[in-house]
Amino acid sequence: MTVDGFALAHLRRSPLGHLADRFAASSVPGPGGVRLRELPFLTQLNLRLDPTGPAAARAAEALGAPLPTGACQAAGTGALRVLRLGPDEWLVVGPDGAAPTLGDTLRQALGEEPGSVVDVSANRTTLELAGPSARPVLEQGCSLDLHPRAFGPGRCAQTTVAKVQVVLDQLDDEPCYRLLVRDSFAQYLADWLLDAAGESQAPLLASQSAGQSGGNAMKR
Amino acid sequence: MLLIACPWCGERDETEFHYGGQAHVAHPADPHALTDAEWGAYLFVRDNPKGEFAERWVHSAGCRRWFNVVRHTVTHDISAVYPAGQPRPNEQGEGTA
Ligand SMILES: [Zn+2]
Numbered sequence: 219m220t221v222d223g224f225a226l227a228h229l230r231r232s233p234l235g236h237l238a239d240r241f242a243a244s245s246v247p248g249p250g251g252v253r254l255r256e257l258p259f260l261t262q263l264n265l266r267l268d269p270t271g272p273a274a275a276r277a278a279e280a281l282g283a284p285l286p287t288g289a290c291q292a293a294g295t296g297a298l299r300v301l302r303l304g305p306d307e308w309l310v311v312g313p314d315g316a317a318p319t320l321g322d323t324l325r326q327a328l329g330e331e332p333g334s335v336v337d338v339s340a341n342r343t344t345l346e347l348a349g350p351s352a353r354p355v356l357e358q359g360c361s362l363d364l365h366p367r368a369f370g371p372g373r374c375a376q377t378t379v380a381k382v383q384v385v386l387d388q389l390d391d392e393p394c395y396r397l398l399v400r401d402s403f404a405q406y407l408a409d410w411l412l413d414a415a416g417e418s419q420a421p422l423l424a425s426q427s428a429g430q431s432g433g434n435a436m437k438r
Numbered sequence: 439m440l441l442i443a444c445p446w447c448g449e450r451d452e453t454e455f456h457y458g459g460q461a462h463v464a465h466p467a468d469p470h471a472l473t474d475a476e477w478g479a480y481l482f483v484r485d486n487p488k489g490e491f492a493e494r495w496v497h498s499a500g501c502r503r504w505f506n507v508v509r510h511t512v513t514h515d516i517s518a519v520y521p522a523g524q525p526r527p528n529e530q531g532e533g534t535a
Contacts, residue, residue: 378453
């Protein structure tokens with residue numbers, strides 16, 4: 219959502235804002251741990267243009283990141299990310315509030331070339347799933363091969379996680395994943411991830427609370 | 439479960455796609471010139487081969503692009519995947535790689 223007037227900013231509600239406490243409680247640090255949180259209100263711009271035309275080079279220069287042209291490729295950093303969605307389509311993900319300036323920059327780069335720049339920030343919210351156990355958690359609901367031999371930093375995919383359509387973006391080796399999900403599916407996906415994370419962390423939590431008999435005392 | 443190689447995304451589960459029926463069914467250049475029977479045939483009558491069949495799929499849960507697949511209707515073997523608008527490769531089907 220683009221909020222031009224600062225007076226409106228405090229009225230915004232992110233789809234998962236009410237789950238912040240549960241995300242924090244479910245996060246497990248350490249070598250087998252996993253962390254889950256929402257990155258609300260990220261700027262998302264849908265960019266369409268001819269990848270072989272002059273506008274592509276101008277857009278890449280304006281973004282400071284190449285427009286990736288290979289299947290399922292991502293470029294840039296967590297601060298400004300360019301995800302390839304199709305042969306002539308990208309999703310530019312930036313920080314909250316960047317939509318007006320970033321949009322103008324891209325529209326200037328597009329110039330008179332055929333294409334479009336559309337602010338779709340309100341389409342999706344972003345879940346960040348990170349930590350050494352992030353991949354096994356995700357693998358419980360994602361049929362893509364997420365092993366480093368097939369997927370890694372610089373890769374993104376439009377696929378399904380727990381039957382929900384997401385844009386999946388891997389930022390680094392930790393691994394740290396972003397799941398961009400439609401607002402109306404966000405609660406379901408967050409619940410599913412909390413459950414999946416709880417399941418994968420159960421042995422870890424059990425070992426941490428060694429001495430307790432039975433698994434019922436596990437903190438979920 | 440079929441594993442379908444989207445031309446833009448790579449191999450994905452069948453559940454990410456939707457089926458679009460026979461490929462290469464051209465819209466009549468002048469629909470008004472058709473008889474009712476011809477129009478009905480264009481709308482409703484499709485090939486139903488036992489063997490290789492060129493058909494349309496859309497990667498609905500992915501890139502949302504339409505593309506064409508040559509699939510064997512008995513074995514489900516997929517022998518070709520190609521972008522929409524391109525002619526069907528190896529028209530002879532069986533026997534070619
Ligand atoms: Zn695709």
